[in-house]
Structure formats: C-alpha cells, structure tokens
Amino acid sequence: MMQLLEKLCNLCxxxxxxxxxxxxxxxxxxGYADIKVDNLGNIIADKKGKKRAKIKVVxxxxxxxxxxxxxxxxxGGFVKFATCGGIEIPALLGKRFVFEKGAVGVVCSxxxxxxxxxxxxxxxxxxxxxxxxxxxxxxxxxEMVCVGETAVFVPNFxxxxxLICAKALDDRVGCTVLIKLLKEEAEYDFTAxxxxxxxxxxxxxxxxxxxxxxxxxxxxxxxxxxDVPESSGANRVCHVxxxxxxxxxxxxxxxxxxxxxxxxxxxxxxxxxxQTKSVVAGGNNAGAYHIARGGIRTAxxxxxxxxxxxxxxxxSPSDAENVYRLVKLLIExxxxxxx
Amino acid sequence: MELKDTLFALTGxxxxxxxxxxxxxxxxxxxxxxxxxxxKDGGIVATLKGKTDYTLLFEAHYDQIGFxxxxxxxxxxxxxxxxxxxxxxxxxxxxxxIYGKEVVKGVFTSVPPHLKKxxxxxxxxSCLSIDTGLTDNVSDIxxxxxxxxxxxxxxxxxxxxxxAASLDDRAGCAALLWALENLSDKELAVTVKFxxxxxxxxxxxxxxxSAFNIELDEAVAVDVSFGDTPGVPSYQTGKxxxxxxxxxxxxxxxxVVDGLFEASKDLVVxxxxxxxxxxxxxxxxxxxxGGVKSGLVSVPQRNMHTPxxxxxxxxxxxxxxxxxxxxxxHKGGAVK
Numbered sequence: 026m027m028q029l030l031e032k033l034c035n036l037c038x039x040x041x042x043x044x045x046x047x048x049x050x051x052x053x054x055x056g057y058a059d060i061k062v063d064n065l066g067n068i069i070a071d072k073k074g075k076k077r078a079k080i081k082v083v084x085x086x087x088x089x090x091x092x093x094x095x096x097x098x099x100x101g102g103f104v105k106f107a108t109c110g111g112i113e114i115p116a117l118l119g120k121r122f123v124f125e126k127g128a129v130g131v132v133c134s135x136x137x138x139x140x141x142x143x144x145x146x147x148x149x150x151x152x153x154x155x156x157x158x159x160x161x162x163x164x165x166x167x168e169m170v171c172v173g174e175t176a177v178f179v180p181n182f183x184x185x186x187x188l189i190c191a192k193a194l195d196d197r198v199g200c201t202v203l204i205k206l207l208k209e210e211a212e213y214d215f216t217a218x219x220x221x222x223x224x225x226x227x228x229x230x231x232x233x234x235x236x237x238x239x240x241x242x243x244x245x246x247x248x249x250x251x252d253v254p255e256s257s258g259a260n261r262v263c264h265v266x267x268x269x270x271x272x273x274x275x276x277x278x279x280x281x282x283x284x285x286x287x288x289x290x291x292x293x294x295x296x297x298x299x300q301t302k303s304v305v306a307g308g309n310n311a312g313a314y315h316i317a318r319g320g321i322r323t324a325x326x327x328x329x330x331x332x333x334x335x336x337x338x339x340x341s342p343s344d345a346e347n348v349y350r351l352v353k354l355l356i357e358x359x360x361x362x363x364x
Numbered sequence: 365m366e367l368k369d370t371l372f373a374l375t376g377x378x379x380x381x382x383x384x385x386x387x388x389x390x391x392x393x394x395x396x397x398x399x400x401x402x403x404k405d406g407g408i409v410a411t412l413k414g415k416t417d418y419t420l421l422f423e424a425h426y427d428q429i430g431f432x433x434x435x436x437x438x439x440x441x442x443x444x445x446x447x448x449x450x451x452x453x454x455x456x457x458x459x460x461x462i463y464g465k466e467v468v469k470g471v472f473t474s475v476p477p478h479l480k481k482x483x484x485x486x487x488x489x490s491c492l493s494i495d496t497g498l499t500d501n502v503s504d505i506x507x508x509x510x511x512x513x514x515x516x517x518x519x520x521x522x523x524x525x526x527x528a529a530s531l532d533d534r535a536g537c538a539a540l541l542w543a544l545e546n547l548s549d550k551e552l553a554v555t556v557k558f559x560x561x562x563x564x565x566x567x568x569x570x571x572x573x574s575a576f577n578i579e580l581d582e583a584v585a586v587d588v589s590f591g592d593t594p595g596v597p598s599y600q601t602g603k604x605x606x607x608x609x610x611x612x613x614x615x616x617x618x619x620v621v622d623g624l625f626e627a628s629k630d631l632v633v634x635x636x637x638x639x640x641x642x643x644x645x646x647x648x649x650x651x652x653x654g655g656v657k658s659g660l661v662s663v664p665q666r667n668m669h670t671p672x673x674x675x676x677x678x679x680x681x682x683x684x685x686x687x688x689x690x691x692x693x694h695k696g697g698a699v700k
Contacts, residue, residue: 103594113477115487119454119670121519121527129519131527131672135595137451138668148453148486155594157666157674159521161605169522179519181459185469186440186497190459253473254441254493260479266499306478331495335457337471339495 026201026349027189027342029053033197035180037123039092040109040224042175046088050200050219057207058217067233068219070203074211079362080240082215084206084352085230085310086199087223087246090192091334092177093122093156095170102160104130104170105152110224114148116335122156122176128169129179130158178336185339188265194338195247196223198328202245202349206356213360223310227277230310234317241284241322241359242314245352247338248272249307250329259303263329265340268298269347270327274305277312281322287364288324291354298347300329326352365393365545367684368526368677370538375518375528379562380430380447382406383463383511386534390426390560393541397548398558406562407574410544414552418696421557421583421656422543422687423571423645424536425564428529429669431512433462440498441473444512446489448565453486454670459515460494464506469515470494516671524605524676531673533564535663535680536586542684547691554694564645571645575652582620582657584690585646586683588675589636589662602664604674607632607682611660615641615650620659627689631682636662661686 038046043066050068054060058070068088091110098104108117117132124130133155137145156176160166170176182191203217216237220229234242248270252261263270271288273280292299315323328348331339358364370393378384387408394400394410401409408426429448436442442462456474461467473493494512496502514529521527528534540558547556557578563570564587575583589611590596591604602609610624610633625633641647642660650658661683666674 099594101592101594111477113456113474115453115456115474119458119667119672121516121672129521129527131521131667131674133593133667133672134451134454134670135593136590136668137449139590139596139600140451145451145453146486149595153595157521157525157672159523159525159527159674159676161524165522183469184497185471185495187499188495188497190469190471190497249476249478251476251479252439253475253495254437254439254443255473255475255491256479262476304478306476332457332471332474333476335474337457337459339471339497 026205026345029204030198030201031182033200034182034191034193037177038089039175039177040089040222042125043088043221050204053204054207063232063236065229065232066221067229069233069237070207070217072207072211072215072217074213076213078213078215078360080359082241082356082359083218083237083239084203084215084243084245084356085218085220086203087196087220087310088200089221089224090177091224092175094175095172097172098163098166100163102162102166103155104158104166105155109175112334117154120336121179123179124170124176125174128158130156133157181336188339188341190337190339192336194330194340195333198247198345199245202352205349206353212357215356215360220310227310227313230313234314234321238318239321243352243355244309244311244325246309246325246327247330247333248327249333250331253331262304263300263302265329265331266344267300268344269351270300270302270329272302272325275307277308278315278323280324284322284324288355291358292351295354297350299351324355367538367542367681370541371526372518374534374537375530378513379427380511380513386426390537394544397544403574403577405570405573407570408560409578410558412547412552412556414555416554416696418554419557419580420554420691420694421559421578421580422540423559423561423583423649424540424586425533425561425570425645426537427562427565428513429565433506433508433510433512436503436506437493440496440502441493442496442506443493449669452488452492455492456487458671460512461515462506463511466505468496468505470496514671521674524678525674526677527672527674529671529673531665531675532588532668535588535675539586539680539683543687546688550692552691553696556691561645568645568648572648575649580656583649584659584661585644585649586661587644588665588668591664591666593666602634602636604664604666605676605678606634606664607679608686609634609636609662609664611636611638611642611662613638613642615647616659617657620657624659624661624686624690627693628686631685633682633686
C-alpha cells in the first residue's frame, strides 16, 4: 500500500488539473470495475461484489491537491500566481514548485538581511509573492510557463523516522485505499468515486453525489493533525499513530450520528485503531454528499496528517492501514444492511 | 570539471560546524589541480606556485547556515537554535537533515490556521520545532548540539539557474575551483593560493584564523550578494545574469578594485557599492596580521539564507573569469 501511495503522492494534479492522477488511477483499476468518467472528470467505478448490496454505498476520495495557478508573468520574468486551494504563506515561502509542462521554480522572498524589524514580524501578502523559474526576462519565462498553467509542490515522498512525509497525502491516501478496495474481492457491490476539485469547494463531489445517487457515502480523506509540541490538549485535533479518524462534526458536515456510533463500535470490535477529532474544524466532500438530492447518510474516515496543505505532510503508515480496514468494514456492513 | 557539475557536487553535500561532507568534496576536487592542504582550523588551501613569493589569495567560505539542536522533546520532536541568520517565516513545512549519530530527516512543524490568532503574525523559531517522525529512542540518535541543515539538493531552474540550499557560498567555492583548474597550467608571476574557509556564517571566524596561518600580500574574496528581487529596491541589488558584482567599498584597496575592473574589460560584470565594511570574509582578511590588500567579487543570488537560494551559472563563470584574468594580469608587487 505504501508503494502505491508513494506513486500517487508523487503525481502532480492541482485542483482542476487532475489528468495525470486520473490516467494513473484508470490504468490501475482497469478490469476491476465498470468504469466511467463524467463531464467534470470524476471517475465513477462500479465494483461487482460476491453479493448484491442491500443499499447503494459510495466511497469517495478526491484526486486533486492544493497548488497554484499562473496569473501573470512580469517584465523581469517573475511568475505571479493565485492559489488553488488553501495554502498558508509560510508553506509557500522558499518552496519549490513544478509546473504542468515541467518547469521548476521557487517562491521568492526578500532576504532577511534587508528586512527591517517591522517587516520581519509580519507575513508578506500573497499578491506580493512571485516564483523564479530561472528566466532572465518575460520572453524567456513565457517559453517555460504560461498564464493559466498550474503548479504543485515538487514531488518529494520520503520516509522520516517511522512516518512518511510527502506533498498531497490529502488525498492520495484516499485514492490509494479505494484503488486497493477495487482491486481485491468485495463482499458486496459498491461504487468508488475518485472526485475532482475538492480543494475548490467540493465541486466534483457535488455532481458525483447527484449522479451516483447513493443511500450512504463514506468519504476517505486526509485531515489535520496538530499533535505538535506547539499545541496541547484538544487543540491537537487528532494524533498521528492513533489510528483512523472518524469525525462527528466539521465545518462542512454534522455527521449521521448512528453511522458515527456504529463506526466507532465496529472499529472497537474489530481491533481497528480509531479516534475522533477534538476540534470542529476543516471540511471535506462529506459536505457535498450529505446534502445531495434528498440527503445521504455520510461518514468520513480520515488519515491524520500533520502540516496538511504543505509540501511536507507527515502521516503514519499504520494509520493508513487502519483507514483502509475501517473503510472496507463500513462498506461491507452498510451494503449488507447490518448498520 | 564542468562548472554545473561542480556546483551540483558542492551543493549536494552539507557542511556546518564540522558535520557534513562538503569540505572533503572541495579538497578532492582542488587536489586534482594543485597541492592542497587542510589547516588546523579546517580551512582548505590549494597553492599554485608563481615566479615570485608575492602571494595573492582567492577566498570563499564552504560552511552554510543552519541550526543546532537545543532540546529533544517528547514524540520525536526537537527544538533548535539558529546558526547564521535565518528568516523563520519560511520555515514551516521546510525539510531538514539532522546530523545525529546518523543523518535523520525531518520537517519544521506548523500549526494549522484554525488554531492561530486572527492577527497575522509571523512565526518565530521559539514557536517551531522539527518533526523527525521517530517515535522512540530519539535521544539515542539525536543529542543537544547536533547540526541541522536545510534538505534542498540542487536542481536546475531553466538552463542557467541552479537552486540549492547552500549556494551561499558554495557558488563562490565553485568559482574558485573553476579558476584553480584554469590557472593550474598557466605561468603565473605571483603565487596564487585558494582558501576555502569555514565558519563565515558565525561571524567570519574561519577567515580570521585561516588568513593568520597564510603569509599573504593580497586577497580577493568571493561571496554571494543580493540579486534583483521584487520588493527590494534595485539600488540594493545586482542583476541576475548581469555577471560578477565587483565591489567598491572604502574598506577595500582601491588599486585592487581597479585591477579587478581592468581584468573584466572583456567580460560582463556589474559594480556593487557598499558604504562601509562589506559583510564578507574580506573584512577580516584585510586586517589580518600586518594588513592585506583586498578586493571582493560576488555572485548575485536570490533568496539568500533559504532553501530557495538561486544563482546563475553564467554569473559564477563570470566571477571565475574575473579571478583568472586578474591572476594572469598580475605583475607581482606592481599593484600598490
């Protein structure tokens, strides 16, 4: 599972430009499901199980990652940009990006030697930032990148200690789990959705929820873990290494209480490490599913990720394993009509 | 050796406070072209004997900015203090290498936005730590004082720009090695020494002790200086791609500066002016022992002291060419 996750994290697919991720996933799951790609680019894969499902269950993971898009190239060859999805200023400063056509650049900042005391205390504004792609002027830069082209953090998956560190763990971990579930035998029929444009406001999930019309949805995600020395108590949200995260509420969704309770109970009964979030924060495709059509019972199973939406999210392989096990179990119990 | 390959070899290695391999990489390359020795303070000196004992020194520093471990925390985190001037605003989610009993990879922490206060203040080093991903036995591997450097191995941006964490001042070291290679088979009127010094980022300490250990008449230091950057007035910067920045400063020797411009008359170079001391090793080399005539040539660089440092290979080449011409022009004691 880690090898697949590494491959997926190292693919580049900013929100709205998921092509490379989609092509890879299609090549992985071909022959394992009845597959279609909708008008927005969502992959909808109907998996045939050993038995017919009592209710229709969809499991969703999004293919896109946070990135940037070129808005302007100035006379000096500097690339101005907007963010696609939320990236904080310090996560941008000094970081490397790779563009769709292969150019590599770094986000520039004024050298600290030339900043006065007041400047050092504030963060620069997004519109003052630019990327150096190594061009000497506008003309040379335009040969390398163009307005409207996206870029993502340079692929950089690696093991650190007992954990993994990579861009795009949000949500290539979800893609990894769904690919694995599609490629192995399933007890019951279910549908996997690999959705687009989550980072732009759950846009892919909105249409996928409509067209798949499920009775229940399970969102497989990466979520914020703040278990760092700089935060304490409930502010830590969830803990890397403490298992899959089942949420009761976030900024996008008040989750189905019974489904949440059943999920926690099933995890306990089956020796799956599971925790919840101690802060009502963040949001994910559940926000689109649970209010689609006449309303859909929805759960979110997440991988705790430190420094999410940065070049270097940190997560635990054992947590990913627990996410996989809990998602598989929830699909079976829902589709089997047991919960 | 191709200049690009030298830059990649030098920035692909690290060096801070005795940890890392960059010093050995330099020693290995330099010794291909001239007798090379290591001084007791870690300075590396390669010598090209000339017809006279008049000694001209070219100098660059091989240490880099970084951190030292000051506290090992629960859960695989460590706190650090800075070694050299660092802008903490760029640190969250930046990758590092910790030179413990083994090299440990890590990443600077950041606190998610929903846990921050409304007012947008910049992070400082006291509210950041490094996540090593190690869940147990951290103290067996990492100790207080272990050196930490940015983990940003070199990449090309376009076809003339290199990005790497330690270009300050490996770019200078690369220029020196290029000059050494190209002067090694030339007849020289003066003896030319190449000094690769340690501990510049800690207050030019390596240059103080290394320069003391060398009998020298004249020195030209090579460091990086500020390249044009949006938000920085153009009068504070040199142009990237504009060639070597040759420094005018009251702290430098006028005849040496004039000689450097004379050596550049067929090259693309640009002037740099500092009002007082230069903030480079030449400030201390020039007052070594009984005094040393001095000059300074710099490589324009963006994003100094960050993992996003960039230089143009053509600018490094321009610096090297200035040094080569200057050495070849030199008539011994003629420079006053």
